[in-house]
Amino acid sequence: MLAVHSLRRSALLPRSARIRCFPLHLIHIAPRPFSTSTTALDTKDATLDASYVRHGRTDASSTPRQYPPLPDPVSGWPTPWITAEDFERYMGALYDNGWGIRFSSAHSKPTTHPSRVVPELLKTYHFGSDELAVKFVEDLKELMSEEHHHCVLRVANTQVTIYTHTHSARPTLGSKNAPGITLRDVRFAMLVDSLYSNESVAKDAGDASSSHVQIPSLSWDEYQNSIRTSMAPGGV
Numbered sequence: 731m732l733a734v735h736s737l738r739r740s741a742l743l744p745r746s747a748r749i750r751c752f753p754l755h756l757i758h759i760a761p762r763p764f765s766t767s768t769t770a771l772d773t774k775d776a777t778l779d780a781s782y783v784r785h786g787r788t789d790a791s792s793t794p795r796q797y798p799p800l801p802d803p804v805s806g807w808p809t810p811w812i813t814a815e816d817f818e819r820y821m822g823a824l825y826d827n828g829w830g831i832r833f834s835s836a837h838s839k840p841t842t843h844p845s846r847v848v849p850e851l852l853k854t855y856h857f858g859s860d861e862l863a864v865k866f867v868e869d870l871k872e873l874m875s876e877e878h879h880h881c882v883l884r885v886a887n888t889q890v891t892i893y894t895h896t897h898s899a900r901p902t903l904g905s906k907n908a909p910g911i912t913l914r915d916v917r918f919a920m921l922v923d924s925l926y927s928n929e930s931v932a933k934d935a936g937d938a939s940s941s942h943v944q945i946p947s948l949s950w951d952e953y954q955n956s957i958r959t960s961m962a963p964g965g966v
């Protein structure tokens with residue numbers, strides 16, 4: 731619990747400052763629902779120190795790009811889709827840090843929404859072992875519960891892909907509700923990156939970035955066009 735609060739406060743500080751914000755003896759993780767030993771933030775398991783993250787990338791582009799200030803927690807439902815201003819403010823840094831946008835039909839429901847296409851943010855993280863990937867998922871579960879925001883996870887051995895959209899969302903004022911990308915997702919994406927890098931930084935693990943999936947970085951206009959062409963008949 732404390733770890734997530736600390737994370738929020740320090741999410742956007744430079745790495746060196748973050749290290750100062752995370753004296754390991756102060757970090758406490760609430761008990762886990764299942765017990766694959768400790769988390770990477772936990773001080774008890776020194777054997778996991780150096781390998782939470784796979785250090786495949788040593789090029790300059792692997793340095794995480796600094797994010798603008800974290801959006802405040804969003805209250806109320808449905809949540810508005812991100813605006814052109816939000817897109818301008820956050821998407822450049824999200825793209826540079828390996829996030830992408832996809833339009834997914836995986837969320838359609840045969841009975842109510844047979845051909846629904848949902849815009850969402852996604853990113854794949856790579857780990858040094860299956861166990862470390864599972865530990866990251868445990869930490870994500872805590873973050874999801876703290877944020878009251880739930881993403882879809884795909885765990886494939888040492889890779890964890892995160893897909894995040896907001897179910898209860900609204901494209902524009904007065905329109906019908908439709909799932910999509912909101913500031914809840916932007917905030918969640920930034921917090922997940924921070925979780926990932928803080929855990930490895932706290933352990934002095936070196937390169938804290940993940941390998942980036944090659945997903946085209948849509949401009950706002952392309953994003954709007956994709957929404958128009960790929961969303962359910964009638965548009966949004």
Ligand SMILES: C[C@H](O)[C@H](O)[C@H]1CNC2=NC(N)=NC(=O)C2=N1
Binds near residue numbers: 878899
């Ligand atoms: C009442 C509760 O907060 C809502 O059901 C939340 C839970 N988590 C959620 N997560 C996501 N991704 N989208 C939502 O609309 C959503 N709704």
